[in-house]
Amino acid sequence: MRLQHLAIGARFEYEGQVYVKTGPLTASAEQGGQRMIPRYADLKPLDVEASPTAGEGGGRVREDDVRVRAAFNHFCSKLRPLLTPEQGEVFDEAAAEFCRKLR
Template identity: 45%
Template sequence: MKLHDIATGSRFEYDGQIFVKTGPLTAASENGGQRIIPRYAVLKPLDTGTPASAAAARGKLDKKTVLAAFDHFYQRCSPLVDSAALPELESARQRFIAALK
């Protein structure tokens, strides 16, 4: 199997090491460090089932955590914004919150 056939976030074996695909030509070793994987390299996939879904599940954030972080961000930014721009900032905040629902 070639690197372009493997979903980002999926694990594979190459050159006796275990990697996780991080980009179109790059992978992170489980031992640390990044490496460019040649296009000609033949890889052994290690993830079974739906690797893209597994990768997405590992990176999924809890909605409450996101809202709390954004609330903290908003509270810190509000005093820095000119009072004339506050309505636009609040509107952007409401759109962000609505997008999470």
């Protein structure tokens, strides 16, 4: 999948690291720091689906939704490393449900 197919705030893996999309060509690493991601890069989406298509909500994501998703993904990236594996599984399920309810 290409970066342009992901919504801002979407988590993905690239070159063995997990990132959150923050702009059209930029992403924040979960370990910290910003990086430009090439348009040709092949990415592995993690827990957020690709941007909606024209048949699903008109193909536009409301700015508020984007900001909420980005803030929530940042929160998750800070909290997740502090959890035990069992707590992490429950947290991941709850986070996925939260993201589904934003749609």
